[in-house]
Amino acid sequence: MIDGPEKIRWSLEQRLEFIEFRLFWEGQLNRADLVDKFGISIPQASADLTRYQELAPNNLHYDKSQKTYVATENFQPVVTQPTARQYLAQLRSLADGVLRQQETWLGWVPSFFVVPLVRRRLDADKLRSIVTAIHHGSAVSVEYQSFTRPQPVWRWVTPHALGFDGFRWHARAWCHEHLEFRDFVLARMLALGETKSDQIDPLADREWQTEVAFRLAPHPKLKGGQRRGIELDYGMEDGFVEIKTRVCLSYYLERHLGLDLDPDKIPPERQQIVLANRPEVQAIRQAASQNTEKKAGYG
Numbered sequence: 001m002i003d004g005p006e007k008i009r010w011s012l013e014q015r016l017e018f019i020e021f022r023l024f025w026e027g028q029l030n031r032a033d034l035v036d037k038f039g040i041s042i043p044q045a046s047a048d049l050t051r052y053q054e055l056a057p058n059n060l061h062y063d064k065s066q067k068t069y070v071a072t073e074n075f076q077p078v079v080t081q082p083t084a085r086q087y088l089a090q091l092r093s094l095a096d097g098v099l100r101q102q103e104t105w106l107g108w109v110p111s112f113f114v115v116p117l118v119r120r121r122l123d124a125d126k127l128r129s130i131v132t133a134i135h136h137g138s139a140v141s142v143e144y145q146s147f148t149r150p151q152p153v154w155r156w157v158t159p160h161a162l163g164f165d166g167f168r169w170h171a172r173a174w175c176h177e178h179l180e181f182r183d184f185v186l187a188r189m190l191a192l193g194e195t196k197s198d199q200i201d202p203l204a205d206r207e208w209q210t211e212v213a214f215r216l217a218p219h220p221k222l223k224g225g226q227r228r229g230i231e232l233d234y235g236m237e238d239g240f241v242e243i244k245t246r247v248c249l250s251y252y253l254e255r256h257l258g259l260d261l262d263p264d265k266i267p268p269e270r271q272q273i274v275l276a277n278r279p280e281v282q283a284i285r286q287a288a289s290q291n292t293e294k295k296a297g298y299g
Helices: 008-025 030-039 042-055 086-094 125-135 226-234 247-256 276-290
Strands: 060-063 068-071 138-144 155-162 169-175 179-184 189-197 209-218 241-246 273-275
Touching: 008 030, 008 042, 008 068, 030 042, 125 138, 125 155, 125 189, 155 179, 209 226, 209 247, 209 276, 241 247, 247 276
Parallel strands: none
Antiparallel strands: 060 068, 138 155, 138 189, 155 169, 169 179, 209 241, 209 273
């Protein structure tokens, strides 16, 4: 964000961030980039570039031969904090079809490919009904295909949050049939019926409200370059990295990372990482479950 006595309008701030984004990642931009992206006039684009030069006079210069603004060798971000995650997220959004290139801040896109995941079929109207129920604190009748029942059944649930387990979206909800908080896979909701007011307190869902940290370490049988490679892959410091999640989502994270498998029975080259603080994780899970006398589970 931009500091200083003058409060810059949000729209101008966005354009200045765009200027810096292009300079940082692509090394150049011109007025037409601003015009095309924000629908502003050429004079306004010129004024924006002048304003950016006032904020960062050593970051760019106008190359007359290329007729474009070019980042200098001394370029240093002043209005943003560029991150690799932000850039790669835009590539991921392109691959998933969430965004078109003109909707991103990317002018030039490198050749890339994202390993595809199985796409879950989610109906927008059903999702809207769940979001509306969360917004209003209402219970909703759902025809749901449970993993443990051969046929779908109608049940009342009171959703209070949405959760993503790395593959599927869930509604975190109070189940009126089992009298406990559970995760309901949105794709398994075949139909939604009537709604009614409800008084379920989301704060009572301690497994949702409580965070737990996974302390990850390289598999102890990995040595030398293998161990160092895993430390670099996961951004570990001093041989560890912590990942925080909510207790009710921690089971999915554990399976997603393969931490639910016995590391002594899996080749270390495949297992690669282990959960270094399992007793602490289990204690937090147990405490969260006992505080509500309920256990998270699939719907």
